[in-house]
Amino acid sequence: MARQDTPEPAPSRPAGAQTVERAFEVLQCLRTAPGPVGVSDIARSLDLNVSSVYRMTRALEKAGFLEQDPTTRRYRLGSAIAGLNRVLIHQRRFDLARPELQRLAEETSGSATLALRDRNEALVVSDLPVTEATGDWGTRVANSVPLHASAFGKALLAWPAPTDAELDSLAPFERFTERTITSAERLRDELAATRERGYAVSSRELYPLQLTVAVPILNQDGGSYLALGVGTTWSRGAAARTRTMARLAQDSAHRLRTLLVPDSPGRW
Numbered sequence: 101m102a103r104q105d106t107p108e109p110a111p112s113r114p115a116g117a118q119t120v121e122r123a124f125e126v127l128q129c130l131r132t133a134p135g136p137v138g139v140s141d142i143a144r145s146l147d148l149n150v151s152s153v154y155r156m157t158r159a160l161e162k163a164g165f166l167e168q169d170p171t172t173r174r175y176r177l178g179s180a181i182a183g184l185n186r187v188l189i190h191q192r193r194f195d196l197a198r199p200e201l202q203r204l205a206e207e208t209s210g211s212a213t214l215a216l217r218d219r220n221e222a223l224v225v226s227d228l229p230v231t232e233a234t235g236d237w238g239t240r241v242a243n244s245v246p247l248h249a250s251a252f253g254k255a256l257l258a259w260p261a262p263t264d265a266e267l268d269s270l271a272p273f274e275r276f277t278e279r280t281i282t283s284a285e286r287l288r289d290e291l292a293a294t295r296e297r298g299y300a301v302s303s304r305e306l307y308p309l310q311l312t313v314a315v316p317i318l319n320q321d322g323g324s325y326l327a328l329g330v331g332t333t334w335s336r337g338a339a340a341r342t343r344t345m346a347r348l349a350q351d352s353a354h355r356l357r358t359l360l361v362p363d364s365p366g367r368w
Contacts, residue, residue, distance in 0.1 A: 208349075313349060315327070
């Protein structure tokens with residue numbers, strides 16, 4: 101009688117894997133919260149029991165990843181997170197971009213910012229101090245902006261063309277202004293236009309008076325590795341300079357690609 105093949109059992113998860121995943125969920129909850137959060141609020145948000153969240157927050161606090169307000173007993177992200185951000189910037193050599201960002205800021209009279217993709221957001225990894233003229237639009241190092249409402253996000257999403265499933269995974273599309281893109285269909289059209297012209301634009305989509313132009317820094321496979329953006333306060337005059345800002349950003353992106361993209365020709 102022939103032996104019947106039986107399916108191999110699914111590989112077991114490493115011991116403690118679920119605990120690690122839950123700890124990351126707690127950190128993510130704190131990262132997206134508008135302010136300090138209590139244990140009960142975290143448990144409710146993650147659909148976990150309070151005692152489990154209490155143990156995780158205590159462990160994360162001991163490791164420096166969370167800090168607790170002694171008066172309110174609420175938690176916020178700790179200094180160890182900032183340390184990881186510094187390691188990320190150093191290991192990927194994003195600090196090398198600052199001279200080029202300075203050049204771009206001076207050429208455009210705007211703010212210059214470098215961002216990479218972090219799930220459904222664009223994470224700022226290098227920037228220059230903002231001025232009264234350019235405005236402070238939350239694009240400082242370690243801040244994140246949504247992909248669908250920012251020029252950085254569009255530049256990161258557009259190359260290569262995303263699948264329908266990838267765009268659907270960004271839902272719900274939060275509305276920030278009356279100009280914010282709030283559907284996968286509209287975003288798909290916008291990304292196609294972005295690829296055609298070679299740069300992304302966010303005109304009063306994230307903030308009412310913000311104009312940002314961003315270009316991709318492509319990897320060896322033609323996908324967006326980083327986004328380089330120029331931001332300024334919106335005005336009719338600034339809007340008329342969009343193409344010029346994009347051209348200057350593209351020149352900077354070409355130079356930064358050699359410095360920052362792994363295996364890029366000319367990178368030492």
